[in-house]
Amino acid sequence: MTPPTERKLLTPEEYRQAQDSPEFTELRRRFRSFAVPMTVAFLAWYLLYVLLSTYAHDFMSTQVFGNINLGILLGLGQFVTTFLITQLYVRHAGKSTDPIADEMRQRLEAHEFAGPREGTTRG
């Protein structure tokens, strides 16, 4: 087990420098540009489904084929979108955020964010 003191391997200045660096700004942007809109989207779609099930009984009971109605199809649709978003996220993370995160981690471990750097907004 690592004692708490050993975990502080970087100084507060290094973290501040890293946080202000353009690559971290880009990493944060890429992370949030996927996670935030996608979260809003799947929550909205889920709540829409719950509201339809509650207040649009006749609409959800519309028979589509045999005994399968719209409610069951939209419910199964929630499964499909969940699987889809999961795989989209894996692809996004692998292509878009992992490379920056991995590179930054290596540079942080080598204390490359210790001094003032070009392109940072703060010295």
Added chain:
Amino acid sequence: MADLIAADAGTIGEPAINISIFGVFVLITLVITFRASRNNKSAADFYAAGRNISGTQNGLAIAGDYLSAASFLGIAGAIAVYGYDGFLYSIGFLVAWLVALLLVAELLRNTARFTMADVLAFRMRQGPVRTAAALSTLVVSLFYLLAQMAGAGGLVTLLLGVTGEAAQAATVVVVGALMIFYVLVGGMRGTTYVQVIKASLLIIGALVMTVWVLAEYGFNLSSLIGGAIENGGQAVAEPGAQYGLTNVTKLDFISLGLALVLGTAGLPHVLMRFYTVPTAKDARKSVVVAIWLIGIFYIFSLVIGYGAGALVGREEILAAPGAVNAAAPLLAFELGGTALLGIISGVAFATILAVVAGLTITASASFAHDIYASVIKKGNAAPGTEVKVARIAAIVIGAISIGLGILALQAGLNIAFLVALAFAVAASANLPTILYTLFWKNFTTQGALWSIYGGLIACVTLIIFSPVVSGAPVNEATGKSTSLLQDVDFSWFPLNNPGLVSIPLSFFLGWLGTKLSKERPDVDKYAELEVRSLTGIGAEKAVQH
């Protein structure tokens, strides 16, 4: 079928077979637990399995933790009896995982060590936030434990022919004792292996039943639903059978939906699983594996639920001991007789045991790590004492849940519904603070405390004064009220699930507490948290043995 139940005083199948299948599971898992116990010295070993679990294994273990008796017995039962409305449970339970995947799992793995409180303590004053987070962890775990224990008792009543109240209580005690044993001896590693085995058995068992049911209907979902409609009326295929009756029940349905989708990412025993893998990428992989397994399992449970409605029948399920929760075992008996029933109930029992062990280790870790080592001993606990305290806490928590489980069992509550309450508490007390901590630069200690305590108190108070605890109308089939307490009524909050009120309230209180806070947010700490959460620098490494 009806004659069989009546003739045998409420038991179905052959108790001896049911017991022996369950016994085999216990035996195998005990051996594995003993083998896992050899490397259980440090706190990282005991709480986080040395962070050596692979992503795929952890995905299975998450599925094992998550697919509790509520998922297997409760959802299948709710679909069998109420049809479509039961389906919502499974959708909420599944979609919720996207919150965990997109916003929580990896960031938490990168920044915390053992418990949810770790990530809060990172930026804020340790003492107060750890105490608050540990308290909400204990409350959520107890609600969840209560549900599982009630499920175990109900199942045993049905399968082993144990009918007297004393005998049922004895069964709950046995389950509790076994779970304490798993946790004490196996720690997180042993518990993880139990989860993995159980998840595999459960998914295979559900697959067999699903294929079997579909085969009866020529692999045509439409005819299966047709069969359920024949037995339970057109209403089972449409929304509203359970929640569509009045405006209040409609609101209750929305409240439930909200609690389900926001609860998962705040469940402490789920969060704790993210610390058992070596890196954030493994945490991601484990959630992806878990989402696929859980999603596929819920599709199975749709078929099993409608299958039980069609082949066993609504009236028969409600009349059986264990009521709604008995649908899946009754269907297994209808399909494959004593043998399949024995296997399915062995699996269901194993499910309860494994989930209960996972909850107990989470609650005891939170007490030992957050309250004992960090708050009482201020981080200076002697080496080894933290794990010792965790073991003692596991025994105490086990004992409390045995007591509460006996109470819940005798009230005969639907376990999926009880679990939904645990989700409401998790979504109200935990999730807002976790999200604010990770994403809001100006969040302060006061905001965290207002959000946790506000959400927790609001949620528990509303539950106490809801029809769950007192004042629900008497069920004609059983002659009992569905409330926890019979013959009294002090309820004034109309909804069974408090999420609709308590979740927004907690988000609001977190914001208000921060805005009114005199303390300035620690910008250095936030820089460290943000950089660590996204890059993984300084994350806890796996233990080398």
